[in-house]
Amino acid sequence: xxxxxxxxxxxxxxxxxxxxxxxxxxxxxxxxxxxxxxxxxxxxxxxxxxxxxxxxxxxxxxxxxxxxxxxxxxxxxxxxxxxxxxxxxxxxxxxxxxxxxxxxxxxxxxxxxxxxxxxxxxxxxxxxxxxxxxxxxxxxxxxxxxxxxxxxxxxxxxxxxxxxxxxxxxxxxxxxxxxxxxxxxxxxxxxxxxxxxxxxxxxxxxxxxxxxxxxxxxxxxxxxxxxxxxxxxxxxxxxxxxxxxxxxxxxxxxxxxxxxxxxxxxxxxxxxxxxxxxxxxxxxxxxxxxxxxxxxxxxxxxxxxxxxxxxxxxxxxxxxxx
Amino acid sequence: xxxxxxxxxxxxxxxxxxxxxxxxxxxxxxxxxxxxxxxxxxxxxxxxxxxxxxxxxxxxxxxxxxxxxxxxxxxxxxxxxxxxxxxxxxxxxxxxxxxxxxxxxxxxxxxxxxxxxxxxxxxxxxxxxxxxxxxxxxxxxxxxxxxxxxxxxxxxxxxxxxxxxxxxxxxxxxxxxxxxxxxxxxxxxxxxxxxxxxxxxxxxxxxxxxxxxxxxxxxxxxxxxxxxxxxxxxxxxxxxxxxxxxxxxxxxxxxxx
Numbered sequence: 001x002x003x004x005x006x007x008x009x010x011x012x013x014x015x016x017x018x019x020x021x022x023x024x025x026x027x028x029x030x031x032x033x034x035x036x037x038x039x040x041x042x043x044x045x046x047x048x049x050x051x052x053x054x055x056x057x058x059x060x061x062x063x064x065x066x067x068x069x070x071x072x073x074x075x076x077x078x079x080x081x082x083x084x085x086x087x088x089x090x091x092x093x094x095x096x097x098x099x100x101x102x103x104x105x106x107x108x109x110x111x112x113x114x115x116x117x118x119x120x121x122x123x124x125x126x127x128x129x130x131x132x133x134x135x136x137x138x139x140x141x142x143x144x145x146x147x148x149x150x151x152x153x154x155x156x157x158x159x160x161x162x163x164x165x166x167x168x169x170x171x172x173x174x175x176x177x178x179x180x181x182x183x184x185x186x187x188x189x190x191x192x193x194x195x196x197x198x199x200x201x202x203x204x205x206x207x208x209x210x211x212x213x214x215x216x217x218x219x220x221x222x223x224x225x226x227x228x229x230x231x232x233x234x235x236x237x238x239x240x241x242x243x244x245x246x247x248x249x250x251x252x253x254x255x256x257x258x259x260x261x262x263x264x265x266x267x268x269x270x271x272x273x274x275x276x277x278x279x280x281x282x283x284x285x286x287x288x289x290x291x292x293x294x295x296x297x298x299x300x301x302x303x304x305x306x307x308x309x310x311x312x313x314x315x316x317x318x319x320x321x322x
Numbered sequence: 323x324x325x326x327x328x329x330x331x332x333x334x335x336x337x338x339x340x341x342x343x344x345x346x347x348x349x350x351x352x353x354x355x356x357x358x359x360x361x362x363x364x365x366x367x368x369x370x371x372x373x374x375x376x377x378x379x380x381x382x383x384x385x386x387x388x389x390x391x392x393x394x395x396x397x398x399x400x401x402x403x404x405x406x407x408x409x410x411x412x413x414x415x416x417x418x419x420x421x422x423x424x425x426x427x428x429x430x431x432x433x434x435x436x437x438x439x440x441x442x443x444x445x446x447x448x449x450x451x452x453x454x455x456x457x458x459x460x461x462x463x464x465x466x467x468x469x470x471x472x473x474x475x476x477x478x479x480x481x482x483x484x485x486x487x488x489x490x491x492x493x494x495x496x497x498x499x500x501x502x503x504x505x506x507x508x509x510x511x512x513x514x515x516x517x518x519x520x521x522x523x524x525x526x527x528x529x530x531x532x533x534x535x536x537x538x539x540x541x542x543x544x545x546x547x548x549x550x551x552x553x554x555x556x557x558x559x560x561x562x563x564x565x566x567x568x569x570x571x572x573x574x575x576x577x578x579x
Binding site: 070073074075199200201202203205206208209210212213215216217218219220258262263264266 | 373376377378398399400401402403405406407409413414415416417418419422426427429430432434435436437438482
């Protein structure tokens with residue numbers, strides 16, 4: 001069902017645009033019909049890379065969000081709320097400033113994202129707030145603000161003619177400049193992050209019970225948790241390197257998926273990946289078609305995500321504070 | 323005479339945190355089908371002892387063996403097949419179904435990439451049935467009462483298929499009816515041949531449930547052995563630091579006040 005929805009969303013996204021393509025034409029071009037040169041160019045060089053990128057980014061952020069929520073036993077965390085997106089964004093803009101190649105930007109983003117999540121985790125432990133949902137959220141906000149300050153510093157240092165507009169627009173979240181080589185660069189990181197999460201997905205669910213309980217049930221919880229954090233952070237960094245800092249997807253989509261599948265991580269993860277991909281494709285299609293000027297993705301996802309976050313807070317405030 | 327290997331055996335055990343012993347000189351033995359009650363005031367180290375027995379923290383001194391095998395040499399999965407744990411309360415913010423929770427008990431028997439299949443689901447349902455809560459299998463645990471959640475956790479321990487189960491104050495936060503329910507469940511496990519160690523605040527409950535008792539406070543172990551011999555008025559007075567009286571009712575039950 002979800003996979004079918006994703007295919008339909010991707011078809012629609014490939015069809016919609018200034019140069020409209022009918023589904024029949026898309027299928028013809030995909031199956032190797034080269035008679036319409038313009039359609040071939042639009043589809044292969046513009047539409048498809050962008051649709052694929054949107055699907056990959058959405059899937060990555062949703063998977064990372066679901067993984068963070070389960071391992072931290074905290075329904076309010078996500079790559080952006082934990083500050084990981086901002087940290088990875090800081091690493092990435094630093095890479096942009098230095099003019100590094102895409103792979104190096106990703107690596108720098110990953111390293112910074114990992115440093116961020118490590119800091120947040122350390123701070124939460126130091127404040128003895130692991131059991132409390134809000135302490136970790138607040139630590140994430142604090143560290144995320146620090147990464148934001150780092151990003152501002154990079155902007156200050158950037159060449160205002162060329163680098164600064166590029167960095168600013170990219171930070172708001174955009175897939176406008178995505179080309180096929182960018183996809184090829186992001187794909188390995190995404191797959192390396194996703195494969196262990198998918199393979200170990202039932203055991204990872206046991207981490208939702210807490211370290212001691214998971215260990216008493218025969219699981220090496222410390223090692224598994226570190227692996228999950230590394231994978232989720234790698235996926236986040238790859239998504240950030242591809243599309244900038246796009247908030248709220250990692251928070252919203254796992255909750256949407258949980259409504260369908262329940263909290264079991266082995267069912268939640270595949271659903272979150274499919275919903276995240278489809279959702280992002282739709283949001284990106286809206287971003288480039290609702291106005292003549294392209295709306296940055298971060299703005300759209302925030303408009304959708306902020307109310308969801310408040311709703312979650314209102315719904316869960318009581319059981320979490322116990 | 324044939325000597326039966328105990329499910330859990332500890333000699334000269336000292337437990338504590340970061341190299342500092344909280345309590346030392348623990349001698350402990352749990353056999354199949356017996357219930358051992360840990361009695362003592364708060365801070366005596368009951369939870370620390372449990373965490374040590376489960377291999378979650380290393381002992382400060384002494385030896386622990388599960389089914390005759392030294393604990394220190396067992397992997398996490400092997401420990402889980404000898405000894406299951408029932409925590410004080412369920413600590414997850416997510417609305418798992420009772421069946422999902424009980425299925426987790428199968429983890430020790432599954433490979434890293436496996437997911438529970440039909441056999442595991444049947445075992446989980448059987449465990450729920452044993453505890454009389456099969457009708458709750460598909461309820462969300464966040465909506466269950468404290469007593470029902472405790473029964474779910476006991477079912478999970480049962481589904482883990484371990485010979486012994488430790489329970490950390492399984493009835494601490496429960497009302498009267500649920501205390502009775504959980505107490506019956508504990509005796510049921512013992513009848514089925516499982517060894518149970520549980521900690522309790524209430525000497526009356528310990529006397530009703532336990533075959534053996536281990537009395538400990540901050541100063542050390544006061545007594546260990548059959549309930550009738552260890553839970554004397556004198557020992558309990560020493561244990562809690564207030565005068566305790568013991569009466570034996572006409573039904574043979576011990577009562578403390």
